[in-house]
Amino acid sequence: MQTTTRVTVPIVLVVAISLFLQGHNLPGGGFIGGVLTAAAFVLIYVAYDLDYLESGVLGREIEPGTSVFEHRTVTAYRRTLLAGLVIVLGSGVAGILVGDPFLTQGYVHLEGIPVYHEVELASALLFDLGVYLVVVGSLLTIVSVVSGE
Amino acid sequence: MAPDLTIVTTAVALPFVAAALAPLLYRVLGERTGYAGAVVAAASFGLLATSVGEYGTVRASWIPALDVGVQFTVDGWGLLFALLASGIGVLVFVYSAAYMHDEEGLARYYAALLAFMGSVLGVALASDLVLIFLFWELTSLCSFVLIGHYTADEESRYSARMAMVVTVGGGLCLLAGALMLAAAARGALGGATFDLTAMIANDEAMRASLRESGLFVPALGLIVVAAAAKSAQVPLHFWLPNAMVAPTPVSAFLHSATMVKVGVYFLGRVRPLLMSPEWVAVVATLGLLTMTVGALLAVAATDTKELLAYSTASHLGLMVAGFGFDVVYGGEAGAFHLLNHALFKAPLFLVAGIVAHEAGSRSLDELGGLWRELPVTAAITAVAALSMAGIPPFNGFYSKELLFEAAYEVAHEAGGLAWLYPAAATFASVLTVVYSLKFLAVFFGERRTPVAEVHRPPIALVGPPAVLAIAAAVVSAAPQVAVDAVVQGAVEATATGEAELSVGLPTHFTPPVAMSAVAVLGGIAAYPLRGRLAAGIRRGVEAPVPVRPSGWYDWVVSTAAATSARFGPAVHDGLLRRYVGWVAAAGSLFALAGFAAAEGSLGIGGLGGLGVPLPVAVVLGVATLAGVAVAIATSHVSGVLTLSILGFMLAIFFILASAPDLALTQLVVETLLLLMFLLVLQRLPSYYSEVRPLAIARDAGVSLLVGATAFVAVLLTIPGPDADPTGVATYYTEQAVPGGGGTNVVNVILVDFRAFDTFGELLVVTIAAIAILVLVTMRTRGEASEAEVEENPLPDGGDSP
Amino acid sequence: MSVALAIAVGGLFAVGTFLLLQRDLIRVVLGVAVVSQATFVYLIAMGGIDEGARDLVPVLDTHGGGVPEIADPVVQALVLTAIVISFGTTALALVLSYRAYEENETMDVTEWAR
Secondary structure: OHHHHHHHHHHHHHHHHHHHHHOOOOOOOHHHHHHHHHHHHHHHHHHOOOOHHHHHHHOOOOOOOOOOOOOHHHHHHHHHHHHHHHHHHHHHHHHHHHOOOOOOOOEEEEEEEOOOEEEEEEHHHHHHHHHHHHHHHHHHHHHHHHHHO | OOOOHHHHHHHHHHHHHHHHHHHHHHHHHHHHHHHHHHHHHHHHHHHHHOOOOOOEEEEEEEEHHHOEEEEEEEOHHHHHHHHHHHHHHHHHHHHHHHHOOOOOOHHHHHHHHHHHHHHHHHHHHEOEHHHHHHHHHHHHHHHHHHHOOOOOOHHHHHHHHHHHHHHHHHHHHHHHHHHHHHHHHHHHHHOOOOEHHHHHHOHHHHHHHHHHOOOHHHHHHHHHHHHHHHOOOOOOOOHHHHHHHOOHHHHHHHHHHOHHHHHHHHHHHHHHHHOOHHHHHHHHHHHHHHHHHHHHHHHHOOEHHHHHHHHHHHHHHHHHHHHHOOOHHHHHHHHHHHHHHHHHHHHHHHHHHHHHHHHOOOEOOOOOOHHHOOHHHHHHHHHHHHHHHOOOOOHHHHHHHHHHHHHHHHHHHHOHHHHHHHHHHHHHHHHHHHHHHHHHOOOOOOOOOOOOOOOOOOHHHHHHHHHHHHHHHHHHHOHHHHHHHHHHHHHHHHOOOOOOOOOOOOOOOOHHHHHHHHHHHHHHHHHHHHHHHHHHHHHHHOOOHHHOHHHHHHHHHHHHHHHHHHHHHHHOOOOHHHHHHHHHHHHHHHHHHHHHHHHHHHOOOOOOOOOOOHHHHHHHHHHHHHHHHHHHOOEHHHHHHHHHHHHHHHHHHHHHOOOHHHHHHHHHHHHHHHHHHHHHHOOOOOEOOOOOHHHHHHHHHHHHHHHHHHHHHHHHHOOOOOOOOOHHHHHHHHHHHHHHOOOEHHHHHHHHHOHHHHHHHHHHHHHHHHHHHHHHHHHHHHHHHHHHHHOOOOOOOOOOO | OOHHHHHHHHHHHHHHHHHHOOOEHHHHHHHHHHHHHHHHHHHHHHHOOOOOHHHHOOEOOOOOOOOOOOOOHHHHHHHHHHHHHHHHHHHHHHHHHHHHHHHHOOOEHHHHOO
């Protein structure tokens, strides 16, 4: 189980991020990328436990006896969630500053960039990033709190 | 020349603003708030007076989608009513300041009175049906507050409730009638509109459209019921005498001069629109019936305010009857009597208040010969009461004479049963003379019982009725002046054809003059018999419930209360699942009934074949079976496992339905959900509680009903295989690349076109996450604090799995 | 007019309602989940399901290309958000019922309603 996890989690994460990035043009997007990323982390929990991410991956010391709420990873998820909301709002407010209605999205064509030849930078991608972060943050908060019980 | 929107709106809004400020004013001015109210009323009066002669319509958009606007029409009729309301308002506020001396709750009293005046001005000037309805119900609401002014008094509360139920109920009829008119306007005016002025301008097209749709009689009936409830017409007259528990200034203002006139006013307003044989039959009959019944009850009254209340109902009947007749004189009688009645009834009420205030009694049997102590008041009463009796040359005579002429003309043309109209009018007038003299006897004739001490009333109490009596005297002396000033415009606005009103004392003998003579002489002749007359009427009134409308009212109210008291516990017993059951079953039944009613227009197409590709059908079949398995699973874990089978089947279904995004999301979410369930379930008992067949059968019944509803809904709503994509879908598909810069249309919709919705959805997810966090954390905190008290700290389960 | 779809949606709604009406709290939560699944199917059905559906994925070929005939993207967007939301609500309901069980030591709603 743990071996499988070691192999699959990176793959799942890469797939998730690629799904997120290509979301605007191919199947994928913030929601799917988000839930898939969340699933990858949940896989780690199931195989190891809540502390593994800290001790095993990040190499930090674990403070024993703290409640789930103060758990550092959970705090990190809450920060992710918050960051997502801020990005979503920010991308909307940015539109207002330019003079468009709230949450209007724009996009620019960038041509002549190596490898891709043609890249579109849509402000929607920023919004999607916010969606992604909110989904990852909230789903992981839910799962880790419940599993923390 | 069109009126100025600002002036009209200010005149209507000013009382409301003042009402909002009334508590503040009261804190600063104390009992002098009444004079501030008078200033407000005078300001409205002055603003409106500048609009005399400047007839027209002004409009500001309010709800454009429904074509509802803030629309005011200034014409003679509305202006007459508005000037009456604000003019008498000035006097009533002055009177209140003296009368409501040392009373509780004056801030509320003045706020309600001001708001009431504003509402009446609104009804008078608004010409958008929705706006009229709003102001109409506002008058009922304010009147509820004012009638129930003495909140500690049970009778006061009862009467306030009764007035509220009757008049607000009538208002709902008005709303229904207004909706019918608006529906008819769609045909007649080319678009649903609530613009009453436009409807009246195209009255023939409106009538034709109403008749075509079969709505003419219902609309007419509803509007008449609304007006009858407001204007205390039989059999809805019973709330008016009860409303006399209100402070006297309120009775004078609301229940003689303004609120009860709202119904009459509206009848006059829609008279040109709805004039027809049915209108004559309903409205004229109703008016004369009320006129007679009101007069009978007034003769039997023993209390000064009761007498005036019934006489008000009777005179309202006169106005309604006038508007009911399809002759020129009818509209003239209604419009002119609106003015005259306000001029004589308001001072009479104020006089009744003075008598109650100074002599300490309202009983007609105890009062008499008060002219020695109250000479000015007696003079006022003489003018007003003789005017009420319709004795020439007082102003009440002119308008009553117009009604006689109208009744005679109608009877002369129609013949037969129509002769009952003039007969009833004359009979009621005889009684009117009797009760007018009866009221006058309070001041003249000999003393009945010795009244201990009668005070001289202060000038603020005598002044307002004196002003009104002088106005009545002026109209009596020179009726044509008053007619030319304000009434002619009102007559034109309510007339169905050309109308030129000219009044004066009769110069030669005609049948209507004979009717007047009969009324006056008969009344004087019958006056000595009033005791026997009153006793006979009272015997009739004390008959068992079926003939007494107030008895019916009590029965309806108490039965409704009892029924709801029984019904409540049956559906509202604190068990959530029972609520779910009721709501689901009732909702499904209504939905099915709706489908059944609309089935003709929707139509279920051919039912042959599966309608979907075989793989889809198979997947859906497995999903449904999984659902059933969830329902019959015997343990939590098996239920959850079958639920995830259902979820995965749906993921496959999404793939087959060409939705890869959905399929991916569904797969992952389903996995996470399964995990969540399993994590929680290991802490919970694994088996269901006992099974009871009866409950299962009932639940199954409700569920089948819901399922059937969903089944029918799907059949009716999903598009056929060849249906074109919806306009929205096409738009998004076409705009995805140029507008959003992405080829994945679903994603573009989510993050671009409908980004705000997505934002809201993210908030939902966030709130769910935070709620779960709090649910779990607060538990541990709560336990921690308890643990501290017990000095036995528990380790929290932060990292168990 | 697809009978199969109608049967599936109707059946799932019936099952979901049945579960909602139970005394056992976990079954109520399961009912919430089933009803939301039924709603997904209904929404997708509203968009129409055609033969050879796999070619109609709502992803356009290229930028600036013509507008091909595709499955209704609006309902898909609706369902996509609905899936994530229903996960949130179901999880919330689950944790709520767990907490309720902890407080009342029973899963039977009729027992702790009073």
